[in-house]
Amino acid sequence: MTDALLVLEDGRVFRGTPYGAVGETFGEMVFNTGMTGYQETLTDPSYHRQIVAMTAPHIGNTGVNDEDPESGRVWVAGYVVREPSRVVSNWRANRSLDDYLKEQGVVGIAMPGTRALTRHLRERGAMRAGIFSAPAEPVPALVERVRQAPAMAGADLAAEVATTEPYVVPAIGAKRFTVAAVDLGIKGMTPHRMAERGCEVHVLPATATAGDILAVRPDGVFFSNGPGDPATADIGPLREVLASGTPFFGICFGNQLFGRALGLSTYKLRYGHRGVNQPVQDVRTGKVEISAHNHGFAVEAPLDGPFETPYGPAEVSHVNLNDRCVEGLRLLDGRAFSVQYHPEAAAGPHDAAYLFDEFCEVMTRAQA
Ligand SMILES: NC(=O)CC[C@H](N)C(=O)O
Numbered sequence: 001m002t003d004a005l006l007v008l009e010d011g012r013v014f015r016g017t018p019y020g021a022v023g024e025t026f027g028e029m030v031f032n033t034g035m036t037g038y039q040e041t042l043t044d045p046s047y048h049r050q051i052v053a054m055t056a057p058h059i060g061n062t063g064v065n066d067e068d069p070e071s072g073r074v075w076v077a078g079y080v081v082r083e084p085s086r087v088v089s090n091w092r093a094n095r096s097l098d099d100y101l102k103e104q105g106v107v108g109i110a111m112p113g114t115r116a117l118t119r120h121l122r123e124r125g126a127m128r129a130g131i132f133s134a135p136a137e138p139v140p141a142l143v144e145r146v147r148q149a150p151a152m153a154g155a156d157l158a159a160e161v162a163t164t165e166p167y168v169v170p171a172i173g174a175k176r177f178t179v180a181a182v183d184l185g186i187k188g189m190t191p192h193r194m195a196e197r198g199c200e201v202h203v204l205p206a207t208a209t210a211g212d213i214l215a216v217r218p219d220g221v222f223f224s225n226g227p228g229d230p231a232t233a234d235i236g237p238l239r240e241v242l243a244s245g246t247p248f249f250g251i252c253f254g255n256q257l258f259g260r261a262l263g264l265s266t267y268k269l270r271y272g273h274r275g276v277n278q279p280v281q282d283v284r285t286g287k288v289e290i291s292a293h294n295h296g297f298a299v300e301a302p303l304d305g306p307f308e309t310p311y312g313p314a315e316v317s318h319v320n321l322n323d324r325c326v327e328g329l330r331l332l333d334g335r336a337f338s339v340q341y342h343p344e345a346a347a348g349p350h351d352a353a354y355l356f357d358e359f360c361e362v363m364t365r366a367q368a
Pocket residue numbers: 046224225226227228229230251252253254294295296297298
C-alpha cells in the first residue's frame with residue numbers, strides 16, 4: 001500500500017497508510033487521550049476544523065453503531081490512529097469505522113508514530129497539519145500548503161456547525177422547566193441530560209438574539225460547547241440574558257463566553273485538554289471529579305478569591321489539577337454558573353452529572 005503522510009506546519013512528517021477516505025485534508029492538530037468514545041469524539045461539533053489523533057493505540061474495535069453519535073455527521077477534519085482494529089466486535093455495531101469514515105468523506109491515516117506525535121505537540125504546542133493519502137508533491141511543498149491553512153486562533157466557527165432552525169427536545173416524563181439552549185455546536189447528549197430531569201429544551205441557532213432567547217420564556221438559559229476561538233463570539237445576547245436575572249448554565253464554549261461576559265479574557269492553551277480522565281477540583285468543597293474535556297482555549301481569571309463583575313461578585317468554581325487552568329465560574333449568588341468541561345459525559349465518567357441537578361435547583365429557586 002502507498003504511504004500516506006501527516007505533515008505538521010513546523011516541518012515534522014509522519015508516515016503511515018491511508019485510513020478512511022482517500023484525499024487530503026487540513027486542520028489544527030490535536031490529540032485525544034480517551035480510551036473509549038471514538039464515535040462521540042468524531043461527531044462532536046467542537047472538533048470542526050481539527051485533525052484528531054487518538055492516543056489509545058487500537059481504534060475501531062467496537063465498530064460503529066447508530067446510538068452513540070453526538071450529532072448527525074462526523075465533524076473532525078481528519079483522523080489519526082495508530083492501529084485500526086481488523087475485527088469489529090460489538091452487538092450494536094452495524095459497520096466498521098473505516099467504512100464509516102469513507103462514507104463520511106473523512107481522510108485519515110494509520111501510523112505507528114501517534115506517541116511521538118503527541119509528545120511533539122506537548123513540547124511545541126498546537127499547530128496546523130495536513131494529511132495526504134497519496135502525496136503527489138515533495139514534502140517542502142506540502143509543508144507550505146499546511147502553513148497556508150487557516151489558524152484556529154481568531155476562527156469564528158459556531159454558526160458553521162449549529163442548527164439554523166430552532167427545535168424542541170421534549171421533557172422525559174413530567175415537564176418541570178423550560179430551557180432555552182443556544183446551540184454553538186451542541187452535543188446531542190446535553191439536551192438529553194436536561195430532558196431526563198424534566199426540562200423541555202428549546203434549542204436555538206447560534207445567531208439567536210436576547211429577544212429570541214427570552215421569547216421562549218425560559219426558566220433557565222443554557223449556552224453550549226462549540227468550535228473556534230471564544231474571543232471572536234458576540235457576547236451581546238448573553239450579557240442581556242445575564243442582566244435579565246434569568247438562571248444561566250454554560251458548558252465549555254458557553255463557559256468561555258460567560259467568562260467574557262463577566263469581563264474576563266480567554267487565551268489559547270499550549271495544547272489543550274481532550275480526553276475522559278482530567279482531574280478537576282471544586283474550589284469550595286475540595287472535592288475532585290474525573291471529567292471529560294475538549295478545549296483548546298481557557299478563561300483567564302483570578303484564582304485567589306471572588307472578583308467583581310457587572311452582575312455581582314463571581315469566583316472561579318473549579319480548577320484543573322494538572323495545569324491549574326480555570327475549569328468553572330459562578331456568580332456568588334449561584335444564579336449563573338458554567339464549566340469548561342463536559343458533565344454530559346459523552347463519552348466519559350459521570351462524576352460531574354450533578355451540575356445538571358444544580359441547574360435544576362437554581363431554576364426551582366427562581367420559580368419560587
Ligand atoms: N468543546 C468546546 O466547547 C470547545 C470550546 C473552544 N472551541 C475550545 O477549543 O476551547
